[in-house]
Amino acid sequence: MVTRAPVETRPTTLGFSLNSFFRWLGGLNPIVQIPIIVVVFGAVVGLILLLIEYAPRPGRGYFWLRLAACFLLPVLAFMLLRPYQNAVIYVLGIAVILGAVLFWADYRSRQGAGYLFQLILFAAPATILLLVGLIYPAISTLVQSFFDKTGDNFVGLDNYIWTFTNPEGFWSVINTLIWVLLAPTFATAIGLAYAVFIDRAKGERVLKILIFMPFAISFVGAGIIWKFIYDFRQGDQIGLLNGIVTAFGGQPVTWLAAQPLVNTLLLVVVFIWSQTGLAMVILSAAIKAVPPEQMEAAELDGANAWERFRNVTVPGIRSSLIVVVTTIAIGALKIYDIVAVMTGGRNDTTVLAFEMVNQQQRFQSYGHSAALAVVLFIFVLPLIIFNVRQIRKQREIR
């Protein structure tokens, strides 16, 4: 029964279901799973495209095709989601109503029969995913942030007060601000400078690859690589940084425990190291797209290299710069891996995105973690608003 709690009646599958398919697939070797799932997925996309192709044709046969699809697709969708025993009636009922509405709306559509049907087929997969995976969870988390640890009692703004007064919460906010200010600035500046320096230089390809390589390394890998640089021990040093310090006769430093803020800055360095490659590749492409005539004209006017850069290059790549800065800034706001691998949030290096998972996994404190997520959300907000305004402007020009 649809209305019965799933705990009481052990649900039985109605023949084939999405779930049973995934269960069967899970039993196979990981490598064998790849071609199977890709082929099955390809078949589904192929079916969608076939229906899209034939939907708007006039004629009796196509009318029946549309009609059948409108009813069959919802039925299939429900069957795949593993309906419960005795629920066939409900499933059929819901599917028939949905199908009827869909077909009727399409039939009445001003743009002609098949129009809405096509549009829905194109948009449905992505829309369902976004609804299930982003919109519903975002709302759910927002609600959760006003409830206590267990999620049962309403506590108002307590979780938010905790965020700004508890040391973990407080440091996660401060550090996140440091991350989002420093990381995009430095990564973009160095990436841009490098892109300008190597433009038309000899061995451009090799130089590009050297900087891009860290971008292809996971944050976990980067964390291990840099832990090795920051390593501290008694006696002979194996970490490069302390190796240099001791070579000059200094005392070795426990870099990742150095407070205040030194350790956080060292973590930010890892992130900058990794993201500069992305900034460089995108900006380098943008620089090459700046018309050379403008460069030459500026040169004839007697502009020196710096003036040419400021007055010709930078305006020419403005929109790329915005894309790069926002992408890296959003990445810095959501940073989790580097902190998790290198310090585990100890010694006040925690950030919002890490602390959020930490609260949830280690302390099972869902209210706190939801509040941290919402604070993170508020931090991303201005960046997105700025970008949306940029897109709006661009679309008006078009």
Next chain:
Amino acid sequence: MTISTEVVEPVVDSRSARQVARDTRRHEAMARKRLTSKGATIAAIVIAFFWTIPTFGLFITSFRPGSDTQSSGWWTVFVDPAFTLDNYRQALTSGGTALTLGASFLNSLAITIPVVVFALAVASLIAYAFAWIDFKGRNFFFIFIFALQIVPLQMALVPLLSLFSRGLTINDVTIFPGLELRGIEHSFATVWIAHVIFAMPLAIFLLHNFIAEIPHEVIEAARVDGAGHGQIFFRLILPLAAPALASFAVLEFIWVWNDLLVATIFAPSSSLPLTQSLNSLSGTWGDQWFLQSAGTFISILVPLIVFFALQRFFVRGLLAGATKG
């Protein structure tokens, strides 16, 4: 007159073509000299040097005998060289928690390849609708989807996880029964779905920008010939957007391959990827740098290969639409 010039022309042309080529080359060399200063190149080399040092250090370490790495810095290798391949053999066969690095390497492949295919297909379908089907509120929905990047992954984790495992029940009415895949060995379904969802906003945005740039005449001509949206999408859009698809595939591949968080949350323990094994290595093995460094290089290998294989699309494709002012 006309006949004679016709005979002579090719000869003149070919010679001038060679001359032109030589001249252009000379001009380019001059322009290059004028526009790049020695200082800039030296600065670039200095930056490249500093950027490569960390990786280089670990690379050297991955070939040094384990006992050496514990006692001396990797730079001593220049005075006292000693190398071995043993680290790689050991790293592949010994594991962090439950999985060996070799097994989690396969898991990483099984997670990443389908995700890239799914994300590209689903995103390009809706991107096409946004670009070439006129409907009410098109601009609004497009900007709304772009703005969904606002939702941090972390915000979606817990609800999505409970949706997968327990389903959704509102007022005792089961809307979605849950997938119950947690106990299945080597089940990647939840990781696939989660990754594809999180990739959606950016993928739709970038692919739409490219697909919308395809000249109107091409689409019109196909339509006149009687092709429907399905054929246009399959026969025209996919081939024409190949550079954009390829470059997004590279990015998405690198991101998914390198992801730690999503897999840690959604994958059952037998399906954890390489990053997770590496991470637990650094926890359980503590100071065993020789194994960690070898493991790290195994994990870097695949994204680098993918990048080198597809890099010629990388710049051209994505940026054609994305950064147009």
